[in-house]
Amino acid sequence: MLVELTMTEQWYRAVLEVDAGIPVIEVAERFGVSRQAVHRWIGWYREEGLDGLANRSSRPRSSPAASWRPRRRREAWAPARSAPPST
Template structure:
């Protein structure tokens, strides 16, 4: 995958139009421009896959509260709405 991204970047840098690369590789213009920027900033490492996981989740329920809720659901399965708690 990185090799394909690298080929697309090299072709744009050698003069091919972004529109042509979009058609050839089946990606969006935004994707091509994003990869160009990452390649300029980080080199080949910037073209590798990245996690889509958020860096932080400030509104996430604390683990202790989540564990308590799951314990209550296991002890009282008929209470509240049906939910998944790792069972």
């Protein structure tokens, strides 16, 4: 029977494997992630416990580029039209 685990459960299993003595690089390879990701999960778990492994938002804390101002409209590059010749 195949059981699908939540992200939190997967991350918790990875943390438990490292705590059991399995090298981080091996755990990272088994879970298909970088060793930095495993270290991040371990840090979250140590700081906040199981709640620290809850799936986190990837939304940035700030977006300085989002406060941009619209550019001033450029003047037309074409020469100004002259009046039609008078007849």
